[in-house]
Amino acid sequence: MESTAPTRKPGRPLSFDRQAALGQAMLTFWRHGYETTSISDLTAAMGITAPSLYTAFGDKQQLFLESIRLYATAPEDLQHQFDQAPNAQSAARAMLYAAVHGFTGEFTPRGCLLASATASGSSASQAVQHAVAAIRQDIIARLTARIAQDITSGALPPATNAAALAAMVVAVIQGMSVLARDGSTRESLLGIADCALTCWPV
Amino acid sequence: MESTAPTRKPGRPLSFDRQAALGQAMLTFWRHGYETTSISDLTAAMGITAPSLYTAFGDKQQLFLESIRLYATAPEDLQHQFDQAPNAQSAARAMLYAAVHGFTGEFTPRGCLLASATASGSSASQAVQHAVAAIRQDIIARLTARIAQDITSGALPPATNAAALAAMVVAVIQGMSVLARDGSTRESLLGIADCALTCWPV
DNA sequence: CCTAATTCATAATGGTCACTATGAATTATC
DNA sequence: GATAATTCATAGTGACCATTATGAATTAGG
Secondary structure, three states: OOOOOOOOOOOOOOOHHHHHHHHHHHHHHHHHHHOOOHHHHHHHHHHHHHHHHHHOOOOOOOOOHHHHHOOOOOOOHHHHHHHHHHHHHHHHHHHHHHHHHOOOOOOOOOOOHHHHHOOOOOOOHHHHHHHHHHHHHHHHHHHHOHHHHHHHHHOOOOOOOOOHHHHHHHHHHHHHHHHHHOOHHHHHHHHHHHHHOOOOOO | OOOOOOOOOOOOOOOHHHHHHHHHHHHHHHHHOOOOOOOHHHHHOOOOOOOHHHHHOOOOOHHHHHHHHHHOOHHHHHHHHHOOOHHHHHHHHHHHHHHHHHOOOOOOOOOHHHHOOOOOOOHHHHEEEEEEEHHHHHHHHHHHHHHHHHHHHHOOOOOOOOHHHHHHHHHHHHHHHHHHHOOHHHHHHHHHHHHOOOOOOO
């Protein structure tokens, strides 16, 4: 890990900010979905032409996969938050509140990119659907493990169904995305999050 | 309301079963979404040609609106179920279990047509997105009223947040649709439903 | 049977889709 | 400055999109 030198490759460099363009692409996919966003939509939002897009990002699918990596919290960061949380319920509360906040931001599309962008699609987009599903399953698995940790430490009763609890939290988050898109207010979604947290065993 | 006579209009009659074709269209929208289903997909599934589709159903949007009317329980039927239920929690439990069953049927697509078909889309499909959102808001409103009824009758504590509870149930249902599409089993979803029901006030 | 009305199958409409061939322009290395 | 490598803008590729024009086929009512 000594390479702080970018060692720019020969040839004409990109004439635009790649990261800024990726951010605009992510917002466009977030607003309109994967298959229902056209290359024209993307180039308009990114301020570049189609050949530039293909040179810098490969194709539409690779651009989307890079967009969801930009959108989603990195798995190691999420794990770190879970490890730092005083207990599993705190971790779940933080996730729920962060979701509500992110789904109702003033300067971003409503809802969750992961929940809506590939919620439906032709069989041609199975690859991206699986990629998004894998992120959700990873979150559920890590939250399940964090709950199991509380059960082992005695912070939660032994009869607690860790997997069901974790999946319920993620289901509420994905469901709140739907309601956020329908127009639900931030306060309304916070009520849902608090309500879901009351089913936590004592 | 005396017209039980179909009074067939003059001209050549439809050569196919309109209701059966509508059912196939509904299944196709359910599986692949609204904008991500093409007229070709529909005519192939329905076993008719494009002009027949347009003659019998108008256009793609009208066919979709008719499909969701076929899919969703009629509002008056849902209201009847809520009225018949011994209490609001029973009504919610019935909804949750019916959702789990419907989202994991052996002979139907996974998940919820309402949750996935218009979860994302271009601005050209705002009309159908609003139509689907209206169905969800109607369900939330009726469930909220049913919960309020229990509060009035003393079956639920006065501090109960009826709107949040109802919205949470619908959020869980829409979130379970996402997980069902990801491949979650029926048993896993039942665990989520039971978990969500434990946050019901006593 | 004749006329009006409707649906049928065939084929085509203009538009948009994701993607790319082309050659000029810009950069690093020699 | 010459060469190699890369991106640039322009323009276009065939395929598919939702929709429909056309004329033959089929029905009801007169």
